[in-house]
Amino acid sequence: MFVFDINSRSSFEALNGWYSEAVRLTEEKQLSDANAHPFSHRIRGIVVGAKNDAAGSGSGDAKSARSVSEAEGKDWAQTHELSYFECSAKTGYNITALFDALVRTNQLHRPSHTRILI
Numbered sequence: 001m002f003v004f005d006i007n008s009r010s011s012f013e014a015l016n017g018w019y020s021e022a023v024r025l026t027e028e029k030q031l032s033d034a035n036a037h038p039f040s041h042r043i044r045g046i047v048v049g050a051k052n053d054a055a056g057s058g059s060g061d062a063k064s065a066r067s068v069s070e071a072e073g074k075d076w077a078q079t080h081e082l083s084y085f086e087c088s089a090k091t092g093y094n095i096t097a098l099f100d101a102l103v104r105t106n107q108l109h110r111p112s113h114t115r116i117l118i
Helices: 009-013 015-032 070-079 095-108
Strands: 002-005 046-050 083-086
Touching: 002 009, 002 015, 009 015, 009 070, 046 070, 046 095, 070 083, 083 095
Parallel strands: 002 046, 046 083
Antiparallel strands: none
């Protein structure tokens, strides 16, 4: 899961570095695992635009600080073949849907002999 603050352009721009690091670590693991599937280094996951509660319509209130549009977040996620969600831990907006998608992603792409502990 790659999480950035929709009100912080620098956190959004950091996604590229985080993604590159995840790819590098996954490729290293694949090289050290003789049983790895040739395409297992593909990153699967979710991009989360956090602090949706603090972003607004730009009507002059405190909520007008949004720095990254929903379209930008979706485009970045789509380019990297990842799902995209916006949510708010403060209000609970989209949290259930986010965790449902995270569990589904892990269940679809994990070896049958592994378990996920939450």
